[in-house]
Amino acid sequence: MTKKQLFLLILTFSLMSCKTTYFPTSNHTPLFSGKRQADISLGISKFGYELQPAYSLSKTIAVQGNLLYIWQMTDTSGFATRYGEFAVGYNGKTKDFLYEVYGGFGRGKNYFRSLTMDTVKVNKYFIQPAIGLRDDFFLISGSTKIGIIQLAGNSATNVSPVIEPNAHLRLGYKNIFFYTTMGLSYLPFGADFVDRHLRLIFSAGLSFRF
Numbered sequence: 001m002t003k004k005q006l007f008l009l010i011l012t013f014s015l016m017s018c019k020t021t022y023f024p025t026s027n028h029t030p031l032f033s034g035k036r037q038a039d040i041s042l043g044i045s046k047f048g049y050e051l052q053p054a055y056s057l058s059k060t061i062a063v064q065g066n067l068l069y070i071w072q073m074t075d076t077s078g079f080a081t082r083y084g085e086f087a088v089g090y091n092g093k094t095k096d097f098l099y100e101v102y103g104g105f106g107r108g109k110n111y112f113r114s115l116t117m118d119t120v121k122v123n124k125y126f127i128q129p130a131i132g133l134r135d136d137f138f139l140i141s142g143s144t145k146i147g148i149i150q151l152a153g154n155s156a157t158n159v160s161p162v163i164e165p166n167a168h169l170r171l172g173y174k175n176i177f178f179y180t181t182m183g184l185s186y187l188p189f190g191a192d193f194v195d196r197h198l199r200l201i202f203s204a205g206l207s208f209r210f
Helices: 003-017
Strands: 038-045 049-056 061-073 078-093 098-113 117-134 138-153 156-173 176-186 198-209
Touching: 061 098, 078 117, 117 156, 138 176, 156 198
Parallel strands: none
Antiparallel strands: 038 049, 038 198, 049 061, 061 078, 078 098, 098 117, 117 138, 138 156, 156 176, 176 198
């Protein structure tokens, strides 16, 4: 057995044994300041690959998406997920800060294979306020995603509030940035599906602004 195979086996066992059926995405905080601006982030999170596009329709209204993809599946074991979010937001600014508030929903499926294939459906409804600073060289922001999540599978359904505070930092110049995001995901009533409720969120990658 190679080191990579051993690592995947340990990771799969730890996730399966903890009933981790919800894989949180990192929050995306574009902090637009005008109309017809685009912000696209592509990175690797703690759990998989993330694509986060956003676009400002006007000076105050914007939309964004958030896609998470994981595939660690073999013929006998593993896990995978396909999950997406869509949100509409309001942008504004004060003398010193930019701020935004998004409201949206997320939907996806998580797959787990041991002897058989198990599927858990995920539905989430949320608001996401954020505040921060941005110029040509950096962006720093804080945000919190607050909502309701439904996990359904194996003849059981669990509904829980979800709270996901994030801190976000970008460094670069004008159009291309390196970014990193860290945060927590807390499901206080998710015990039917998730043994350990408090989870670390981490992602890093490249962000492009146009």
